[in-house]
Amino acid sequence: MALPAHATIGDKVWHYSFRTLVAIIFIYLIVPIFSIIPLSFNSAELLSYPMKGFSLRWYEEFFGSGRWGLAIKNSLIIGLSSMVFATILGTTAAVGINRANFAGKALVVALLISPMMIPLVITALSLYLFFAKLGLNSTYTGLILAHTILGIPFVIITVSATLQSFDYNLMRAGASLGASPLRVFFKIVLPNIAPGVFSGALFAFATSLDEVVVVMFIAGPSQRTIPREMFSGIRENLSPTLLAAATILIVFAAMLMLTLELLRKRSEKYNAPPGK
Amino acid sequence: MVFRSDEGVGLRKKLLRAERRKKFEALGLIAPLLLVMLVFYFVPIAMMLFRSIDNSQMARILPQTSEAIQTWSGEGLPDEATYAAILGDMKIAYEEKTLAKAGRRLNFDLVGYHSLLLKTGRKVEQIVEPPYKETLIALDKKWGDVRYWTVMERGLKDTTMMYLLAAVDLRYDDDNKIVKVPEQEAIYISIISRTVYISLSITILTLILGFPVAYYMANAKPRTRNLLMIVLLLVFWTSLLVRTLSWILVLQNNGVVNNLLMFSGIISQPLDLVFNRFGVYVAMTHVLLPFMVLPLYSVMRAIPSDYVRAARSLGAKSITAFIRVYLPQTLPGIGAGALMVFIQALGYYITPALVGGPRDQMVSYFVAFFVNEQVNWSMASALGVTLLILTGSLYLIFGKRVNIANMKLG
Numbered sequence: 035m036a037l038p039a040h041a042t043i044g045d046k047v048w049h050y051s052f053r054t055l056v057a058i059i060f061i062y063l064i065v066p067i068f069s070i071i072p073l074s075f076n077s078a079e080l081l082s083y084p085m086k087g088f089s090l091r092w093y094e095e096f097f098g099s100g101r102w103g104l105a106i107k108n109s110l111i112i113g114l115s116s117m118v119f120a121t122i123l124g125t126t127a128a129v130g131i132n133r134a135n136f137a138g139k140a141l142v143v144a145l146l147i148s149p150m151m152i153p154l155v156i157t158a159l160s161l162y163l164f165f166a167k168l169g170l171n172s173t174y175t176g177l178i179l180a181h182t183i184l185g186i187p188f189v190i191i192t193v194s195a196t197l198q199s200f201d202y203n204l205m206r207a208g209a210s211l212g213a214s215p216l217r218v219f220f221k222i223v224l225p226n227i228a229p230g231v232f233s234g235a236l237f238a239f240a241t242s243l244d245e246v247v248v249v250m251f252i253a254g255p256s257q258r259t260i261p262r263e264m265f266s267g268i269r270e271n272l273s274p275t276l277l278a279a280a281t282i283l284i285v286f287a288a289m290l291m292l293t294l295e296l297l298r299k300r301s302e303k304y305n306a307p308p309g310k
Numbered sequence: 311m312v313f314r315s316d317e318g319v320g321l322r323k324k325l326l327r328a329e330r331r332k333k334f335e336a337l338g339l340i341a342p343l344l345l346v347m348l349v350f351y352f353v354p355i356a357m358m359l360f361r362s363i364d365n366s367q368m369a370r371i372l373p374q375t376s377e378a379i380q381t382w383s384g385e386g387l388p389d390e391a392t393y394a395a396i397l398g399d400m401k402i403a404y405e406e407k408t409l410a411k412a413g414r415r416l417n418f419d420l421v422g423y424h425s426l427l428l429k430t431g432r433k434v435e436q437i438v439e440p441p442y443k444e445t446l447i448a449l450d451k452k453w454g455d456v457r458y459w460t461v462m463e464r465g466l467k468d469t470t471m472m473y474l475l476a477a478v479d480l481r482y483d484d485d486n487k488i489v490k491v492p493e494q495e496a497i498y499i500s501i502i503s504r505t506v507y508i509s510l511s512i513t514i515l516t517l518i519l520g521f522p523v524a525y526y527m528a529n530a531k532p533r534t535r536n537l538l539m540i541v542l543l544l545v546f547w548t549s550l551l552v553r554t555l556s557w558i559l560v561l562q563n564n565g566v567v568n569n570l571l572m573f574s575g576i577i578s579q580p581l582d583l584v585f586n587r588f589g590v591y592v593a594m595t596h597v598l599l600p601f602m603v604l605p606l607y608s609v610m611r612a613i614p615s616d617y618v619r620a621a622r623s624l625g626a627k628s629i630t631a632f633i634r635v636y637l638p639q640t641l642p643g644i645g646a647g648a649l650m651v652f653i654q655a656l657g658y659y660i661t662p663a664l665v666g667g668p669r670d671q672m673v674s675y676f677v678a679f680f681v682n683e684q685v686n687w688s689m690a691s692a693l694g695v696t697l698l699i700l701t702g703s704l705y706l707i708f709g710k711r712v713n714i715a716n717m718k719l720g
Contacts, residue, residue, distance in 0.1 A: 064544075083566065151705070
């Protein structure tokens with residue numbers, strides 16, 4: 035947004051005050067997140083500036099304590115398992131959705147992505163009541179099922195997006211050369227839509243890793259995840275260990291974002307229509 | 311000619327068959343997921359909806375009474391047989407320890423029923439011979455009060471509207487008519503309107519902050535744009551709890567904001583910036599801002615600059631060109647962003663619970679409250695129904711104009 039040469043004083047004032055406004059909004063977005071990171075290295079137990087000195091003791095406590103250790107383990111078990119199930123179910127369904135037009139397709143799509151739209155507390159309450167009948171509350175199975183459901187919409191959306199630029203003639207070519215449908219899927223479709231599948235999987239994992247409402251309803255004491263521990267930590271006693279956990283989650287978010295950006299660029303390059 | 315048309319029919323048949331096969335393949339691929347979601351998502355939600363009107367447990371706890379009371383006209387007291395039935399039921403329920411459950415349920419409708427049932431239950435062993443009616447009334451005169459029997463009759467039906475009515479501050483009166491609850495007991499309507507009010511405020515705040523950001527990004531040089539996009543996505547991907555925690559640290563009494571204000575001499579006492587409505591607005595706007603910026607940005611990127619330039623060259627002032635030419639073209643983005651933010655805000659629980667005060671809690675909080683602290687699943691479900699109706703109706707009204715699938719991922 036460069037200023038044209040003929041800009042009047044009014045234009046200039048407007049131009050610079052607008053830039054200042056945007057800068058202030060970005061400060062509002064980023065500063066709170068970054069103000070956490072230095073404090074997590076504070077040697078004192080205070081949660082405010084100025085810092086006393088540098089120390090890694092809160093990280094030691096985070097990785098050393100049984101409570102957080104269990105939470106890390108639970109988050110990984112639940113996050114990775116639900117990611118795998120959501121990715122498999124979501125990818126096959128997305129391929130189906132984009133394969134043909136059929137009556138009620140819009141409704142089916144709306145149903146499949148509804149977990150993203152329905153308030154989390156409703157999902158949590160419904161599954162809690164349902165699992166109470168099946169004895170699935172306070173079990174890993176219950177939590178993995180719940181998080182699979184929550185991750186599915188993201189897989190469907192990302193995979194559908196890559197499928198839109200997928201050339202179905204490739205499948206026909208494969209079939210006409212004698213490949214079985216399964217072979218066509220694994221050798222032709224999957225490699226082509228891999229970036230979408232991979233982003234969908236990451237979305238599903240991130241959703242599970244950040245989810246706390248369903249965990250609060252369904253998990254027992256031995257299934258508490260990182261966000262669940264953070265929630266009770268913020269509620270009950272604000273300790274610097276929370277800041278160490280938060281910093282690690284921020285680093286994780288940064289890595290996740292960069293990976294997704296790379297995937298997006300890659301799939302754009304791969305799937306660019308011919309002639310562009 | 312005949313030959314050609316024959317071939318045409320054959321081709322058409324083949325094409326139809328191929329189409330049909332494609333459809334079956336598609337359905338076969340979707341079926342596993344649809345089945346999983348049916349069993350583990352839609353059935354549970356349907357059960358939750360039903361839970362809000364389900365009352366069948368009462369007839370299980372007091373089976374004889376539920377049978378006997380059907381002969382009661384509703385006028386005057388029931389007959390001796392009904393009193394005998396309730397005595398028999400109470401005897402069994404007291405031993406099986408289900409009487410308290412029935413008492414809690416009836417107490418929800420009429421305060422005093424819980425203690426009445428427990429008090430009678432303790433002495434029910436001693437009553438062995440008729441007349442039961444007089445003995446019970448002598449034990450507690452509430453048994454001679456028609457109101458208690460009206461509530462009992464209502465309480466023994468298989469379904470009840472009581473919880474749904476309670477969720478919108480209504481109840482049955484002594485004549486089985488639906489009336490408003492007394493003003494000092496009415497809380498849910500104010501909670502629902504508070505939820506809508508907070509969500510609407512957040513939507514407006516994100517629009518005010520998101521519009522300039524999206525506009526700037528859409529028109530910036532590629533390098534600046536990429537940098538800002540990375541910042542925005544980093545915020546978007548950072549855990550909700552991390553962001554909520556960071557706002558508590560920034561806004562607390564000895565937090566960064568208060569320290570800066572005190573240091574610069576603007577204030578002498580720290581301001582209360584968190585654990586109140588202000589904190590909720592600041593934190594929730596922060597969390598939901600990317601959902602407004604991303605759709606706005608992608609719409610603005612697609613707006614050609616020619617129209618505004620044309621308007622300017624035809625003599626429109628920049629403000630006129632902006633309002634009459636540019637702004638209307640951003641409406642799809644505003645619509646998608648606003649709907650996304652508003653609907654998400656309606657269901658918010660974690661952020662208000664952590665940065666708000668008691669008067670800033672929204673519907674979701676009370677759903678969790680009724681499950682975790684009151685163990686009243688029916689009331690939790692009834693509040694869940696109101697929340698679902700609230701979000702569902704928004705989709706029905708606005709959803710068609712907005713492409714839902716493209717909203718969340720920018």
